[in-house]
Amino acid sequence: MTVLPQKIQDWFSGNGWSVHPHQQQMLELSKNPCQLLIAPTGGGKTLAGFLPTLAELATGDHRGLHTLYVSPLKALAADIKRNLRTPVDDMGLDIRIEDRTGDTSQTLKKRQRVDPxxxxLTTPESLALLCSYEDAPRMFKGLQRVVVxxxxxxxxxxxxxxxMLALARLNVLCPxxxxxxxxxxxxxxxxxxxFLARHPDPCDILQAxxxxxxxxxxxVTDEPPPWSGGGAKYAIPAVLDLIKRHKTTLIFHNTRAxxxxxxxxxxxxxxxxxxVGIHHGSLAREQRNKVEQAMVDGQLRAIVCTGSLDLGIDWGDVDLVxxxxAPKNVKRLVQRIGRANHRYNAPSKAxxxxxxxxxxxxxxxxxxAVKAHTLDGDPKGDGPRDVLCQHILIAACAGPFHADELYTEFTSAGAYANLDRARFDDCLNFCATGGYALRAYDQWQRLKQLPDLRWVLRDPRATRLIRMNIGTIMDTDTLKVRLKNRGGGKPLGEVEEDFAxxxxxxxxxxxxxxxxxxxGLREMTVEVTRRADKKPKIASFMGTRFATSTQLSQRLLQILQQQDWPxxxxxxxxxxALQREKSALPHxxxxLVESFSMEDRCYTVVYGFAGRNAQQTLGLLLTQRMEEExxxxxxxxxxxxxxMIWGLNPVENVAPLFDPKDLRDGLDKWLSGNAVMKRTFKQSAVIAxxxxxxxxxHRKSGRQATFSSDILYDTLLKYDPDHVLxxxxxxxxxxxxxDFGRIEEMIQRxxxxxxxxxxxxxxPFAAPLFLEVGKVPVKGLAEEQLLAQETDRMLALAGIKTT
Incomplete structure (x- = not known):
């Protein structure tokens, strides 16, 4: 058994603690190339990750960088720094701990490269930037461990x-x-x-x-939930009562709105x-810092939040989540539940x-699913090639490289293990010349090949611009909606780019x-005309941006098949029970497809349980097929x-509408006719x-970037449709x-x-669909009385009593 240095043993015993079994396992396996530790929140997994580092630094005379810690959140890195500093100081260990994020001063960043x-503690973006410097081999010399x-x-x-591409580079520098x-x-x-291991190295999996x-x-409240919507306003009195009965409560929502x-x-x-406070990613950094500090100081009884607080910031006083x-994803729910009672072997309350x-x-x-310990998640596909293109440019910033060596390096990352050489060469050619249709433009002539076959930047001054654009996080742009006329019409509001x-x-x-x-879409403006004579064809939906996971949808369908539901x-x-009596329950x-007529309209309802994005796409494809018929x-x-689709004519036979080949062809046709491709192209073009x-x-506005990407997209579509981008x-x-994959999964199922x-x-199941946002254009929709009247009318038609 690996024995901890005396200083660390004394620290454990002085606090009345002992090393957990999974922490001891991490010590025993610490010389192996890879370990994945799965431990419950509050189970000391962060200390388990750092314990071998502290043991090695306490007994050796290591100079320079020993351990790199990578976190998805800057706030989490700062929290770990604070929590790690305490035991290091208590043990009297001479260990320097620093963080490096976008908030770190330029002076400290420069010093860290010379004297790490x-x-x-850092983030993926900051690590990728460090890998782009020519002095990266000196900074990372002696690096022993990376904790993700x-x-x-x-x-x-x-x-x-x-x-993972950055870690592949570190493994070249530090084998x-x-x-x-x-x-x-x-x-x-x-x-x-x-995903974590260097391919084909093994990885130890430790389960605490x-x-x-x-x-x-x-x-469960006396007042039942509404038939549609996502606000849960009905539960406000009950939530206030919960806040009063607990010390600190985190109230999670699926969207910022x-x-x-x-x-x-x-x-x-x-x-x-x-x-009571609020915390989400759209708030100013200063306001988030203020709320976080108030939480640490115990000044708040509750905080309304989103995914910005999903991850492991340690607030031990939270006793209710x-x-x-609906969480839409079991894994997300488990993560959020773990924020309560952040202590080992203490049940979280939610x-x-x-x-x-x-x-x-x-x-x-x-x-x-939580009680059965079954989590959900879709299988991870191959690594995206726009990120690959970015890392080719990062490698070029660090100095000359051989294509063979870079290909070997990239394919050591698990997500890119299946990358064939031809697809890599396509990316390399794109980075070097811009590709066939763009090779005549100097701005995309970025790499050249030396006589010894190594690749280098054509203009070394380009390194600064490449480094300024490292990263994969894309801003969420909103688009203004204006009436179309020659002089630029009246603004009506904004919609998210996802919807447009x-x-x-x-x-x-x-x-x-x-x-x-x-x-049409003109730069960053959605141009529209008034159509007061027609019901909205597509409801601009609000609510969760998450889609119910495949596994959770399956479990939900199984519940519907029960004989009763005690x-x-x-x-x-x-x-x-009424749905079973009047129609059937989905299997x-x-x-299950329902057809019925009402108020001179024919309705078809498809219960696919495929998640919102896929059901939205299914609606677009089915209406397209129905127009053809x-x-x-x-x-x-x-x-x-x-x-739910409505129209003038009844659908007598729905089976042909779900032909897999026709749906796939319809998808390709639909993609070519709207802004999805242009929007996706813009994101990939920025990353690549x-x-x-x-x-x-200065930073380009969303308007400028979209204008540039629209021109590039149209050019490539016309002259080089098989361009790598x-x-x-x-x-x-x-x-x-x-999310067409969910539709294909449904067809296969x-x-x-x-x-x-x-x-x-x-x-009964179709009635709530009439109440979805945008479906019922009731004047003054925000007026609860009108909405309540519409609700009662629709449910009465379905035979549902509302009193």
Whole structure:
């Protein structure tokens, strides 16, 4: 057994502690090339990650950088620095600990490259930047270990791919470098271990004792949840009561907009003036710092927040977590639950609040999954090539390179292990010349080959511009909506680019209480005309940006197949029973499609349970197919569970609409006709280095970047449609906003088994879909009385009593 140095043993015993089994395991395996530790929040996993470092530094005379810690959040790096400094000082160890993020001063950054600390805490972006310097070999000389915290969060984004390419570079500089990954929530340990390890090195997987199950319940109030929406305003009195009965409460929401609305309503009802704060990523850094400090000082009774507080900042006084709205993802829920009782072997306490009637069932499914210790997550695909292009330019900044050696380096990163040489060479050619259609322009002639076959930057002065644009985090742009006329029409408001990207000319949607027709996208402006005579074709949906995971959807479908539901509230049981009586309940291995007529319109409802993005895409594709069949569709609305389409003619046979080949062809046709491809192209072009968002002296606005990318996209589409960046764009579009993979999964799951029920009137499950945002253009929609009247009318048609 590995024995800790005496100073560290004394520190443990002085605090009345002993080393946890998983911490001892990390010590025993610390000489191996890779370890993945999965330990519950509060289980000492951060200390487990650093314990071998402290032991080695306490007994040796190491000079320079020994351990690199990488976190997805700057705030988490600062928190770890504070928490690590205390035991190091208590032990009397002569160890320098510093952090390096975008907030670090330029003076300290320069000093760190010349005289690095023993332990450096940083982010993926800062590490990629460090790898771009020609003196990187000197800075990283002697580096022994890399600790990647919250690795599950990084593995889900391009930031993780960027990090692994940076670690591949570090392994070239330091062949004996050891890697450590830490996480509390990993659904597929083998997949994450493959992602973390240097290919083909093995990775040890250590699973700590999970501790007691969380104390987690669903809130059941006297007033039932509304039939649609995501605000959970009905639960405000109950939440205030929970805040009063606990020391500190975290109230999680799925979107920033929902958090703002809930905080506003909570504050209006807060008659006792309890100290309550709000925290999310759109707030100014100063305001977030103020809220975080107030939490540390114990000055707040509750904080309304979003994913900005998902990850492991250690606030030990939090004794309750409230999740407002269905979590959509079990792994996210477990992560958030862990914020309460941040102590080992102490059960976390959490309350889940469904925002609407469908979410009651989803919350029940999520609670069952948590108790069964089954997490969800989609398999990680191959590494994206726009990130690969960026790292070719980063390598060039650091000095000349051989293509063969760089290819070997990149394929040592797990996500890029399957990268073939031809696809790598396409990226290299793009970085060198811009590709066939752009090679005539000097600005994209960035690399040249020396007589010894090494590649170098054509102009060394380009290093500064490349470094200024390192990173994969994209700003979320909003687009102004204006009436179209010669002089620039009246502004009507703004929509998120995600929504605008789904529109094709002729689509109608609701904004500011009026219906408008989409005419086109001009730079960063959505141009529209008024269409008061037509219902909105596409509902501009609000609410969660998360889609219900595949695994959670399957569990939800299984609940629907139960004979009765003793664990559900009476109002939900009655609703499910009525749906079974009037129609049918969706089945895991079949597709339920309902058709009915109402008020001179024909409705078709597809219960795909494929997540909001996929159901939205399904609506676009099905209406396109229905137009081809002359069924005259007028519009649709989509939720996580269903897509409802309305039109002039009934659909007699739905099976042909779900032909996989036709859906795939329809997707390609649809993508070529709207802004999804242009939006995706812009993001990939920025990451790959074709478009520079940050320029010397100023940062390009979203308008400027879009204008540049639109011209480039149109040029490549016309003259070089198989350009590598066009290939990347198609790959990214299909697995991003469109989520076509979930539609293909649904088609594969049902194997042509479709239950098409032609019914005399609206069904209990379909009724709430009429109340989705944008579907019912009631004048003064915000007036609760009008909305309540519309709700009662729709549900009465479905045979549902509302009193």
């Amino acid at each position: 600390p023993h332990i450096l 915290d919250e690795i599950h969060a990084l593995a889900e984004s391009k930031r993780g791919d960027q990090l 004996d470098l050891r890697r450590v990954g830490l996480s509390a929530t990993v659904e597929d340990p083998k997949s994450i271990a493959h 004792d999970l501790g007691p199950d969380p104390d987690i319940q669903m809130l 929902q958090a703002e609305i809930f905080f506003h309503n909570l504050w209006l009802a807060n008659d006792e003036s309890l100290p 409230v999740q407002v709205g 309350i889940v609040i469904p925002a609407n009637r469908f979410e009651v069932i989803e919350c029940k499914a999520a609670l069952e 990207a789904t529109l094709t000319p002729g689509d109608t949607f609701l904004i500011g209480g009026q219906i408008v027709r989409y005419e 664990d559900l509230p009476a109002h939900t049981r009655d609703w499910l 895991p291995d079949r597709l 002359r069924l005259n569709p007028l519009g649709f609305v989509a939720t996580d569970y269903a897509t 280095g074709l478009i520079t968002r940050n320029t010397l002296g 066009m290939q990347i764009t198609r790959e990214e579009a299909q697995r991003g906003l469109v 049902i194997q042509g088994r479709i239950d098409h029920l032609k019914l005399p009137k609206v069904t």
